[in-house]
Amino acid sequence: MTLAPASVAALASRGVKVPTYDRAAVGIGIVHFGPGAFHRVHQACYVDDVLHSDPRWGICEVSLHSTGVRDALVPQAGLYTIAILDEQSSFRVIGSVKEVLVAPESPSAVLERMVAPTTTVVSATITEKGYCLNKEGGLDFSHPDVAHDLKHPEAPKTFVGFLARALRIRHDRGLEPFNAISCDNLADNGHRLRRAVLEFVRSSDPSLAAWVEKEVTFPCTMVDSITPATDDALRARVKEALGVEDLWPVQREFFSQWVIENKLRGPQPDWASVGVTITDDVAGFERAKLRLLNGAHSTLAYTGSLAGYETVSSAMSDRALATFVRQMMLEDIRSGLAAPQGLDLDRYIEAVLRRFSNPTIRHLLSQIAWDGSQKLPFRILPTIAENLAAGRSIARLCVPLAAWFHFIRWMVRHDRQIMDPLAAQLTELAKSCHGDVAHDVGVFLGLEKVFSGELARNTKFRAALENAYARLSSVDSPARLSEALAGIG
Numbered sequence: 001m002t003l004a005p006a007s008v009a010a011l012a013s014r015g016v017k018v019p020t021y022d023r024a025a026v027g028i029g030i031v032h033f034g035p036g037a038f039h040r041v042h043q044a045c046y047v048d049d050v051l052h053s054d055p056r057w058g059i060c061e062v063s064l065h066s067t068g069v070r071d072a073l074v075p076q077a078g079l080y081t082i083a084i085l086d087e088q089s090s091f092r093v094i095g096s097v098k099e100v101l102v103a104p105e106s107p108s109a110v111l112e113r114m115v116a117p118t119t120t121v122v123s124a125t126i127t128e129k130g131y132c133l134n135k136e137g138g139l140d141f142s143h144p145d146v147a148h149d150l151k152h153p154e155a156p157k158t159f160v161g162f163l164a165r166a167l168r169i170r171h172d173r174g175l176e177p178f179n180a181i182s183c184d185n186l187a188d189n190g191h192r193l194r195r196a197v198l199e200f201v202r203s204s205d206p207s208l209a210a211w212v213e214k215e216v217t218f219p220c221t222m223v224d225s226i227t228p229a230t231d232d233a234l235r236a237r238v239k240e241a242l243g244v245e246d247l248w249p250v251q252r253e254f255f256s257q258w259v260i261e262n263k264l265r266g267p268q269p270d271w272a273s274v275g276v277t278i279t280d281d282v283a284g285f286e287r288a289k290l291r292l293l294n295g296a297h298s299t300l301a302y303t304g305s306l307a308g309y310e311t312v313s314s315a316m317s318d319r320a321l322a323t324f325v326r327q328m329m330l331e332d333i334r335s336g337l338a339a340p341q342g343l344d345l346d347r348y349i350e351a352v353l354r355r356f357s358n359p360t361i362r363h364l365l366s367q368i369a370w371d372g373s374q375k376l377p378f379r380i381l382p383t384i385a386e387n388l389a390a391g392r393s394i395a396r397l398c399v400p401l402a403a404w405f406h407f408i409r410w411m412v413r414h415d416r417q418i419m420d421p422l423a424a425q426l427t428e429l430a431k432s433c434h435g436d437v438a439h440d441v442g443v444f445l446g447l448e449k450v451f452s453g454e455l456a457r458n459t460k461f462r463a464a465l466e467n468a469y470a471r472l473s474s475v476d477s478p479a480r481l482s483e484a485l486a487g488i489g
Protein backbone atom coordinates (compact mmCIF):
# COMPACT_ATOMS: atom_id res chain seq x y z
CA MET A 1 0.00 0.00 0.00
CA THR A 2 1.30 3.48 -0.78
CA LEU A 3 0.90 6.71 1.11
CA ALA A 4 -2.54 8.23 0.50
CA PRO A 5 -4.98 10.66 2.19
CA ALA A 6 -6.83 7.66 3.61
CA SER A 7 -3.70 6.47 5.46
CA VAL A 8 -2.86 9.83 7.08
CA ALA A 9 -5.05 9.57 10.19
CA ALA A 10 -3.54 6.20 11.19
CA LEU A 11 -0.02 7.57 10.81
CA ALA A 12 -0.52 10.03 13.65
CA SER A 13 -0.92 7.08 16.00
CA ARG A 14 2.51 5.85 14.89
CA GLY A 15 4.06 9.14 16.04
CA VAL A 16 4.31 10.55 12.54
CA LYS A 17 3.55 14.26 12.28
CA VAL A 18 0.75 14.72 9.73
CA PRO A 19 -1.14 17.70 8.25
CA THR A 20 -4.18 18.40 10.46
CA TYR A 21 -5.72 21.07 8.22
CA ASP A 22 -8.44 20.36 5.63
CA ARG A 23 -6.46 19.77 2.42
CA ALA A 24 -9.63 20.01 0.32
CA ALA A 25 -9.98 23.63 1.45
CA VAL A 26 -6.42 24.52 0.45
CA GLY A 27 -6.17 26.86 -2.55
CA ILE A 28 -3.10 27.40 -4.78
CA GLY A 29 -1.23 30.64 -4.04
CA ILE A 30 2.35 29.59 -4.84
CA VAL A 31 3.83 28.26 -8.09
CA HIS A 32 7.26 26.66 -7.55
CA PHE A 33 9.77 25.64 -10.21
CA GLY A 34 12.04 22.71 -9.32
CA PRO A 35 10.22 20.31 -6.95
CA GLY A 36 13.49 18.62 -5.97
CA ALA A 37 14.40 17.20 -2.57
CA PHE A 38 15.75 20.50 -1.20
CA HIS A 39 12.54 22.40 -1.93
CA ARG A 40 10.38 19.63 -0.51
CA VAL A 41 12.30 19.50 2.81
CA HIS A 42 12.57 23.30 3.03
CA GLN A 43 10.05 25.73 1.52
CA ALA A 44 7.24 23.16 1.16
CA CYS A 45 7.72 22.30 4.84
CA TYR A 46 7.45 25.96 5.93
CA VAL A 47 4.33 26.25 3.77
CA ASP A 48 2.86 23.13 5.40
CA ASP A 49 3.18 24.97 8.74
CA VAL A 50 1.51 28.07 7.29
CA LEU A 51 -1.45 26.03 6.00
CA HIS A 52 -2.47 25.15 9.54
CA SER A 53 -3.62 28.78 9.93
CA ASP A 54 -4.09 30.02 6.34
CA PRO A 55 -5.37 27.70 3.56
CA ARG A 56 -4.60 30.08 0.65
CA TRP A 57 -0.99 28.94 0.07
CA GLY A 58 -1.04 25.49 -1.48
CA ILE A 59 1.78 24.88 -3.96
CA CYS A 60 1.59 24.10 -7.68
CA GLU A 61 4.93 22.43 -8.46
CA VAL A 62 6.46 22.77 -11.91
CA SER A 63 9.15 20.45 -13.22
CA LEU A 64 11.07 21.93 -16.16
CA HIS A 65 12.54 18.61 -17.26
CA SER A 66 11.67 15.29 -15.60
CA THR A 67 8.37 13.55 -14.86
CA GLY A 68 9.77 11.65 -11.82
CA VAL A 69 8.34 13.77 -8.99
CA ARG A 70 4.98 14.13 -10.72
CA ASP A 71 4.73 10.37 -11.32
CA ALA A 72 5.53 9.66 -7.65
CA LEU A 73 3.42 12.33 -5.96
CA VAL A 74 0.24 12.37 -8.04
CA PRO A 75 -0.76 8.79 -7.01
CA GLN A 76 -0.26 9.96 -3.39
CA ALA A 77 -2.45 13.06 -3.87
CA GLY A 78 0.70 15.19 -3.47
CA LEU A 79 1.56 13.74 -0.05
CA TYR A 80 5.13 12.75 0.79
CA THR A 81 7.31 12.09 3.81
CA ILE A 82 10.26 14.01 5.23
CA ALA A 83 12.68 12.02 7.38
CA ILE A 84 14.34 14.46 9.78
CA LEU A 85 17.61 12.77 10.67
CA ASP A 86 19.24 13.52 14.00
CA GLU A 87 20.01 11.77 17.27
CA GLN A 88 16.24 11.42 17.59
CA SER A 89 15.03 10.99 13.98
CA SER A 90 11.41 11.79 13.21
CA PHE A 91 9.04 11.51 10.26
CA ARG A 92 6.56 14.02 8.94
CA VAL A 93 3.99 13.85 6.14
CA ILE A 94 3.72 17.07 4.12
CA GLY A 95 0.41 18.19 2.58
CA SER A 96 1.32 21.54 0.97
CA VAL A 97 1.75 20.20 -2.59
CA LYS A 98 -1.59 20.50 -4.39
CA GLU A 99 -0.45 19.85 -7.94
CA VAL A 100 2.62 18.84 -9.96
CA LEU A 101 2.94 19.96 -13.59
CA VAL A 102 5.59 18.96 -16.11
CA ALA A 103 6.27 22.09 -18.17
CA PRO A 104 7.30 20.50 -21.50
CA GLU A 105 4.02 18.53 -21.50
CA SER A 106 1.82 21.60 -21.01
CA PRO A 107 3.47 25.03 -20.82
CA SER A 108 0.02 26.64 -21.11
CA ALA A 109 -1.19 24.91 -17.92
CA VAL A 110 1.85 26.28 -16.11
CA LEU A 111 1.22 29.79 -17.42
CA GLU A 112 -2.44 29.60 -16.39
CA ARG A 113 -1.36 28.86 -12.81
CA MET A 114 1.18 31.69 -12.89
CA VAL A 115 -1.38 34.26 -14.06
CA ALA A 116 -4.16 33.22 -11.68
CA PRO A 117 -5.04 36.25 -9.48
CA THR A 118 -4.55 34.10 -6.36
CA THR A 119 -0.92 33.35 -7.27
CA THR A 120 1.27 35.94 -5.57
CA VAL A 121 4.48 33.91 -5.19
CA VAL A 122 6.48 32.28 -7.99
CA SER A 123 9.61 30.66 -6.59
CA ALA A 124 12.38 28.42 -7.82
CA THR A 125 15.04 25.91 -6.82
CA ILE A 126 16.48 25.12 -10.23
CA THR A 127 20.24 25.04 -9.28
CA GLU A 128 22.83 27.54 -10.43
CA LYS A 129 22.75 26.37 -14.05
CA GLY A 130 18.95 26.77 -14.30
CA TYR A 131 19.27 30.58 -14.53
CA CYS A 132 21.19 30.40 -17.84
CA LEU A 133 23.62 33.14 -16.79
CA ASN A 134 26.92 34.09 -18.40
CA LYS A 135 30.15 34.71 -16.51
CA GLU A 136 29.35 38.40 -16.14
CA GLY A 137 26.14 37.45 -14.33
CA GLY A 138 23.83 38.48 -17.20
CA LEU A 139 21.51 36.31 -19.27
CA ASP A 140 23.38 33.94 -21.59
CA PHE A 141 21.72 34.65 -24.94
CA SER A 142 23.83 31.91 -26.54
CA HIS A 143 22.14 29.31 -24.32
CA PRO A 144 19.93 27.12 -26.61
CA ASP A 145 16.92 27.24 -24.29
CA VAL A 146 17.10 31.03 -24.01
CA ALA A 147 17.30 31.27 -27.81
CA HIS A 148 14.27 28.95 -27.99
CA ASP A 149 12.25 31.07 -25.56
CA LEU A 150 13.00 34.27 -27.50
CA LYS A 151 11.57 32.59 -30.61
CA HIS A 152 8.67 30.82 -28.85
CA PRO A 153 7.64 33.03 -25.90
CA GLU A 154 4.25 31.28 -25.63
CA ALA A 155 5.88 27.90 -24.82
CA PRO A 156 8.98 28.64 -22.73
CA LYS A 157 11.58 26.12 -21.62
CA THR A 158 13.39 28.27 -19.04
CA PHE A 159 12.30 29.75 -15.71
CA VAL A 160 13.20 33.21 -17.01
CA GLY A 161 11.09 32.61 -20.13
CA PHE A 162 8.08 31.54 -18.04
CA LEU A 163 8.43 34.60 -15.78
CA ALA A 164 8.59 36.96 -18.77
CA ARG A 165 5.55 35.39 -20.45
CA ALA A 166 3.42 35.26 -17.30
CA LEU A 167 4.25 38.87 -16.45
CA ARG A 168 3.22 39.93 -19.93
CA ILE A 169 -0.17 38.20 -19.49
CA ARG A 170 -0.71 39.61 -15.97
CA HIS A 171 0.15 43.09 -17.25
CA ASP A 172 -2.30 42.78 -20.13
CA ARG A 173 -5.04 41.50 -17.78
CA GLY A 174 -4.45 44.42 -15.39
CA LEU A 175 -3.30 42.06 -12.60
CA GLU A 176 -0.70 42.81 -9.93
CA PRO A 177 2.60 41.06 -10.57
CA PHE A 178 3.65 38.12 -8.39
CA ASN A 179 6.81 38.08 -6.25
CA ALA A 180 9.57 36.19 -8.09
CA ILE A 181 11.66 34.42 -5.45
CA SER A 182 14.91 32.62 -6.20
CA CYS A 183 15.73 30.00 -3.54
CA ASP A 184 19.05 28.85 -5.01
CA ASN A 185 22.65 29.09 -3.78
CA LEU A 186 23.61 32.02 -6.00
CA ALA A 187 25.18 35.17 -4.58
CA ASP A 188 22.60 38.04 -4.77
CA ASN A 189 20.14 35.52 -6.21
CA GLY A 190 17.20 37.99 -6.39
CA HIS A 191 19.31 40.66 -8.14
CA ARG A 192 20.64 38.12 -10.66
CA LEU A 193 17.15 36.84 -11.43
CA ARG A 194 15.84 40.38 -11.84
CA ARG A 195 18.68 41.26 -14.24
CA ALA A 196 18.13 38.08 -16.29
CA VAL A 197 14.37 38.71 -16.59
CA LEU A 198 14.88 42.36 -17.53
CA GLU A 199 17.49 41.48 -20.15
CA PHE A 200 15.13 38.86 -21.59
CA VAL A 201 12.14 41.22 -21.61
CA ARG A 202 14.15 44.12 -23.06
CA SER A 203 15.24 41.95 -25.97
CA SER A 204 11.88 40.25 -26.62
CA ASP A 205 9.17 42.55 -25.27
CA PRO A 206 10.67 46.02 -24.66
CA SER A 207 7.31 47.71 -23.96
CA LEU A 208 6.95 45.52 -20.86
CA ALA A 209 10.42 46.28 -19.46
CA ALA A 210 9.51 49.51 -17.67
CA TRP A 211 6.60 47.82 -15.89
CA VAL A 212 8.71 44.87 -14.79
CA GLU A 213 11.45 47.23 -13.61
CA LYS A 214 9.02 49.31 -11.54
CA GLU A 215 6.43 46.81 -10.35
CA VAL A 216 7.97 43.34 -9.93
CA THR A 217 9.85 42.35 -6.78
CA PHE A 218 12.72 39.86 -6.79
CA PRO A 219 13.65 39.44 -3.12
CA CYS A 220 17.04 37.91 -2.33
CA THR A 221 17.03 34.87 -0.08
CA MET A 222 19.34 32.61 1.85
CA VAL A 223 18.27 28.98 2.10
CA ASP A 224 19.85 26.29 4.25
CA SER A 225 19.21 22.69 5.22
CA ILE A 226 21.52 19.77 4.44
CA THR A 227 19.55 17.43 2.19
CA PRO A 228 21.10 14.18 1.02
CA ALA A 229 19.55 12.70 -2.12
CA THR A 230 16.82 10.11 -1.65
CA ASP A 231 18.07 6.49 -1.84
CA ASP A 232 16.66 3.01 -1.33
CA ALA A 233 17.81 2.96 2.28
CA LEU A 234 15.60 5.97 2.95
CA ARG A 235 12.63 4.42 1.14
CA ALA A 236 12.99 1.28 3.27
CA ARG A 237 13.35 3.30 6.47
CA VAL A 238 10.23 5.36 5.71
CA LYS A 239 8.25 2.24 4.84
CA GLU A 240 9.18 0.73 8.16
CA ALA A 241 8.29 3.89 10.10
CA LEU A 242 5.01 4.58 8.31
CA GLY A 243 3.86 1.06 7.49
CA VAL A 244 3.04 2.26 3.99
CA GLU A 245 5.29 2.89 1.01
CA ASP A 246 6.18 6.42 -0.06
CA LEU A 247 7.24 6.52 -3.68
CA TRP A 248 9.58 9.49 -3.17
CA PRO A 249 10.31 10.46 0.41
CA VAL A 250 13.00 13.05 1.19
CA GLN A 251 15.45 13.53 4.06
CA ARG A 252 17.24 16.33 5.82
CA GLU A 253 19.05 17.27 8.96
CA PHE A 254 17.09 18.88 11.83
CA PHE A 255 18.52 22.33 11.07
CA SER A 256 16.62 24.51 8.61
CA GLN A 257 16.97 28.24 7.87
CA TRP A 258 15.31 30.60 5.42
CA VAL A 259 16.04 34.31 5.16
CA ILE A 260 13.96 36.45 2.79
CA GLU A 261 14.58 40.08 1.84
CA ASN A 262 12.01 42.43 3.31
CA LYS A 263 10.43 43.54 0.04
CA LEU A 264 7.58 41.15 -0.57
CA ARG A 265 4.44 42.70 -2.06
CA GLY A 266 0.74 41.85 -1.95
CA PRO A 267 -0.92 39.04 -0.02
CA GLN A 268 1.69 36.65 1.42
CA PRO A 269 1.97 33.67 3.72
CA ASP A 270 2.89 34.88 7.22
CA TRP A 271 6.44 33.59 6.80
CA ALA A 272 7.75 35.04 10.07
CA SER A 273 5.11 33.11 12.01
CA VAL A 274 6.69 29.82 10.90
CA GLY A 275 10.31 30.75 11.61
CA VAL A 276 11.40 32.47 8.41
CA THR A 277 13.67 35.53 8.92
CA ILE A 278 12.46 38.60 7.02
CA THR A 279 15.24 41.19 6.90
CA ASP A 280 16.69 44.09 4.91
CA ASP A 281 20.18 42.53 5.19
CA VAL A 282 20.00 39.19 3.36
CA ALA A 283 23.47 39.71 1.84
CA GLY A 284 25.22 39.19 5.18
CA PHE A 285 23.47 35.88 5.82
CA GLU A 286 23.87 34.72 2.24
CA ARG A 287 27.60 35.50 2.01
CA ALA A 288 28.25 33.75 5.32
CA LYS A 289 26.35 30.66 4.23
CA LEU A 290 27.61 30.46 0.63
CA ARG A 291 31.25 31.04 1.53
CA LEU A 292 31.51 29.27 4.88
CA LEU A 293 29.09 26.34 4.54
CA ASN A 294 28.98 25.77 0.76
CA GLY A 295 32.65 26.74 0.29
CA ALA A 296 33.68 24.19 2.94
CA HIS A 297 31.32 21.59 1.42
CA SER A 298 33.00 21.88 -1.99
CA THR A 299 36.43 21.69 -0.34
CA LEU A 300 35.44 18.47 1.46
CA ALA A 301 33.81 17.08 -1.70
CA TYR A 302 36.92 17.29 -3.87
CA THR A 303 39.72 16.72 -1.36
CA GLY A 304 37.73 14.01 0.48
CA SER A 305 36.95 12.17 -2.78
CA LEU A 306 40.64 12.17 -3.79
CA ALA A 307 41.47 10.57 -0.42
CA GLY A 308 38.77 7.94 -0.89
CA TYR A 309 36.11 9.22 1.50
CA GLU A 310 32.45 8.81 0.46
CA THR A 311 30.45 11.03 2.82
CA VAL A 312 30.80 14.42 4.49
CA SER A 313 30.80 12.93 7.97
CA SER A 314 33.50 10.38 7.08
CA ALA A 315 35.64 13.14 5.57
CA MET A 316 35.11 15.18 8.73
CA SER A 317 36.34 12.24 10.81
CA ASP A 318 39.74 12.83 9.16
CA ARG A 319 41.50 15.05 11.72
CA ALA A 320 43.92 16.66 9.22
CA LEU A 321 41.14 17.48 6.75
CA ALA A 322 38.72 18.72 9.43
CA THR A 323 41.43 20.95 10.90
CA PHE A 324 42.31 22.29 7.47
CA VAL A 325 38.69 23.16 6.66
CA ARG A 326 38.18 24.80 10.04
CA GLN A 327 41.30 26.96 9.61
CA MET A 328 40.24 27.97 6.09
CA MET A 329 36.84 29.04 7.42
CA LEU A 330 38.20 30.89 10.47
CA GLU A 331 41.29 32.52 8.96
CA ASP A 332 40.73 32.90 5.21
CA ILE A 333 36.96 33.28 4.75
CA ARG A 334 35.64 34.77 8.00
CA SER A 335 38.02 37.75 7.87
CA GLY A 336 36.34 39.12 4.73
CA LEU A 337 32.77 38.76 6.00
CA ALA A 338 30.60 41.39 7.66
CA ALA A 339 28.37 39.58 10.16
CA PRO A 340 24.66 40.42 9.79
CA GLN A 341 22.84 41.45 12.93
CA GLY A 342 22.12 38.45 15.10
CA LEU A 343 24.75 36.16 13.54
CA ASP A 344 27.93 35.36 15.49
CA LEU A 345 30.31 34.10 12.80
CA ASP A 346 32.55 32.10 15.15
CA ARG A 347 29.59 30.26 16.60
CA TYR A 348 28.15 29.84 13.10
CA ILE A 349 31.38 28.18 11.93
CA GLU A 350 31.41 25.74 14.87
CA ALA A 351 27.74 24.93 14.28
CA VAL A 352 28.36 24.25 10.57
CA LEU A 353 31.26 21.91 11.41
CA ARG A 354 29.04 20.06 13.91
CA ARG A 355 26.34 19.72 11.26
CA PHE A 356 28.94 18.28 8.84
CA SER A 357 29.95 15.72 11.46
CA ASN A 358 26.39 14.52 12.09
CA PRO A 359 26.72 10.70 11.74
CA THR A 360 23.01 10.18 11.03
CA ILE A 361 23.33 12.10 7.74
CA ARG A 362 24.73 10.10 4.83
CA HIS A 363 25.56 13.04 2.55
CA LEU A 364 27.58 11.82 -0.42
CA LEU A 365 30.60 13.87 -1.46
CA SER A 366 29.78 12.87 -5.04
CA GLN A 367 26.43 14.72 -4.77
CA ILE A 368 28.16 17.93 -3.64
CA ALA A 369 30.83 17.48 -6.33
CA TRP A 370 28.26 18.02 -9.09
CA ASP A 371 28.36 21.24 -11.12
CA GLY A 372 31.74 22.50 -9.90
CA SER A 373 31.93 24.97 -12.80
CA GLN A 374 28.68 26.55 -11.56
CA LYS A 375 29.26 26.35 -7.80
CA LEU A 376 32.93 27.34 -7.31
CA PRO A 377 32.48 30.84 -8.85
CA PHE A 378 29.98 31.63 -6.07
CA ARG A 379 31.56 29.68 -3.23
CA ILE A 380 35.34 30.20 -3.52
CA LEU A 381 36.34 32.72 -6.22
CA PRO A 382 34.81 35.85 -4.61
CA THR A 383 36.79 35.23 -1.38
CA ILE A 384 39.98 34.68 -3.40
CA ALA A 385 39.46 37.95 -5.31
CA GLU A 386 38.79 39.87 -2.09
CA ASN A 387 41.72 38.32 -0.24
CA LEU A 388 44.04 39.13 -3.14
CA ALA A 389 42.85 42.74 -3.11
CA ALA A 390 43.22 42.96 0.69
CA GLY A 391 46.60 41.22 0.80
CA ARG A 392 45.20 38.30 2.80
CA SER A 393 46.29 34.67 2.27
CA ILE A 394 44.76 32.59 -0.54
CA ALA A 395 46.94 29.48 -0.08
CA ARG A 396 44.25 27.30 1.51
CA LEU A 397 41.50 28.75 -0.70
CA CYS A 398 43.29 27.39 -3.76
CA VAL A 399 42.98 23.82 -2.45
CA PRO A 400 39.31 23.29 -3.46
CA LEU A 401 40.14 24.53 -6.98
CA ALA A 402 43.25 22.36 -7.37
CA ALA A 403 41.39 19.40 -5.87
CA TRP A 404 38.57 19.98 -8.38
CA PHE A 405 41.09 19.84 -11.25
CA HIS A 406 42.48 16.53 -9.90
CA PHE A 407 38.94 15.24 -9.27
CA ILE A 408 37.97 15.91 -12.91
CA ARG A 409 41.14 14.20 -14.13
CA TRP A 410 40.41 11.22 -11.85
CA MET A 411 36.83 10.94 -13.16
CA VAL A 412 38.07 10.97 -16.77
CA ARG A 413 40.84 8.43 -16.07
CA HIS A 414 38.26 6.11 -14.50
CA ASP A 415 35.68 6.73 -17.20
CA ARG A 416 33.17 8.11 -14.70
CA GLN A 417 30.39 10.49 -15.78
CA ILE A 418 31.07 14.13 -14.87
CA MET A 419 27.86 15.85 -13.72
CA ASP A 420 28.41 19.40 -14.90
CA PRO A 421 26.97 21.57 -17.71
CA LEU A 422 30.59 21.90 -18.95
CA ALA A 423 31.27 18.14 -18.76
CA ALA A 424 32.35 17.82 -22.41
CA GLN A 425 34.81 20.70 -22.15
CA LEU A 426 36.13 19.51 -18.76
CA THR A 427 36.70 16.04 -20.20
CA GLU A 428 38.75 17.47 -23.09
CA LEU A 429 40.76 19.62 -20.71
CA ALA A 430 41.47 16.67 -18.43
CA LYS A 431 42.60 14.58 -21.40
CA SER A 432 45.07 17.32 -22.39
CA CYS A 433 46.71 17.30 -18.94
CA HIS A 434 49.90 15.27 -18.44
CA GLY A 435 51.10 16.09 -14.97
CA ASP A 436 53.24 19.13 -15.65
CA VAL A 437 51.93 21.55 -13.00
CA ALA A 438 52.23 24.82 -14.93
CA HIS A 439 50.75 23.25 -18.05
CA ASP A 440 47.81 21.55 -16.33
CA VAL A 441 46.90 24.58 -14.22
CA GLY A 442 47.11 26.72 -17.36
CA VAL A 443 44.75 24.35 -19.15
CA PHE A 444 42.07 24.66 -16.45
CA LEU A 445 42.56 28.42 -16.04
CA GLY A 446 41.61 28.63 -19.70
CA LEU A 447 38.02 27.84 -18.66
CA GLU A 448 36.63 31.25 -19.53
CA LYS A 449 33.17 30.44 -18.15
CA VAL A 450 34.73 29.91 -14.71
CA PHE A 451 37.87 32.06 -14.41
CA SER A 452 38.00 35.73 -15.44
CA GLY A 453 41.00 36.70 -17.58
CA GLU A 454 42.12 39.06 -14.83
CA LEU A 455 42.19 36.32 -12.20
CA ALA A 456 43.81 33.78 -14.55
CA ARG A 457 46.63 36.27 -15.27
CA ASN A 458 47.16 37.11 -11.57
CA THR A 459 50.64 35.79 -10.76
CA LYS A 460 50.00 35.46 -7.01
CA PHE A 461 46.88 33.41 -7.66
CA ARG A 462 48.63 31.27 -10.24
CA ALA A 463 51.56 30.54 -7.95
CA ALA A 464 49.30 29.56 -5.06
CA LEU A 465 47.13 27.39 -7.32
CA GLU A 466 50.18 25.64 -8.80
CA ASN A 467 51.49 24.98 -5.30
CA ALA A 468 48.19 23.43 -4.22
CA TYR A 469 47.93 21.41 -7.45
CA ALA A 470 51.49 20.08 -7.04
CA ARG A 471 50.93 19.12 -3.40
CA LEU A 472 47.66 17.32 -4.18
CA SER A 473 48.96 15.51 -7.26
CA SER A 474 49.68 12.19 -5.54
CA VAL A 475 46.74 12.16 -3.12
CA ASP A 476 44.95 8.79 -3.19
CA SER A 477 44.61 8.06 0.52
CA PRO A 478 43.96 9.85 3.84
CA ALA A 479 47.67 9.64 4.71
CA ARG A 480 48.69 11.27 1.42
CA LEU A 481 46.04 13.93 1.88
CA SER A 482 47.28 14.73 5.37
CA GLU A 483 50.85 15.11 4.05
CA ALA A 484 49.67 17.35 1.21
CA LEU A 485 47.58 19.63 3.43
CA ALA A 486 50.33 19.95 6.02
CA GLY A 487 52.37 22.07 3.63
CA ILE A 488 49.61 24.52 2.67
CA GLY A 489 48.61 27.70 4.54
Ligand code: CS2
Pocket (backbone or CB within 6 Å): 185, 223, 224, 225, 226, 227, 293, 294, 297, 298, 367, 368, 369, 375
Ligand atom coordinates in the same frame (compact mmCIF):
# COMPACT_ATOMS: atom_id res chain seq x y z
C1 CS2 B 1 25.71 21.38 -1.07
C2 CS2 B 1 24.41 22.11 -0.79
O1 CS2 B 1 25.25 19.95 -2.89
C3 CS2 B 1 25.83 20.98 -2.52
O2 CS2 B 1 26.49 21.65 -3.29
O3 CS2 B 1 26.79 22.20 -0.69
O4 CS2 B 1 23.32 21.44 -1.35
C4 CS2 B 1 24.19 22.26 0.71
O5 CS2 B 1 24.00 20.99 1.30
C5 CS2 B 1 23.01 23.15 1.03
O6 CS2 B 1 23.21 24.39 0.43
C6 CS2 B 1 22.82 23.29 2.53
O7 CS2 B 1 21.84 24.21 2.79
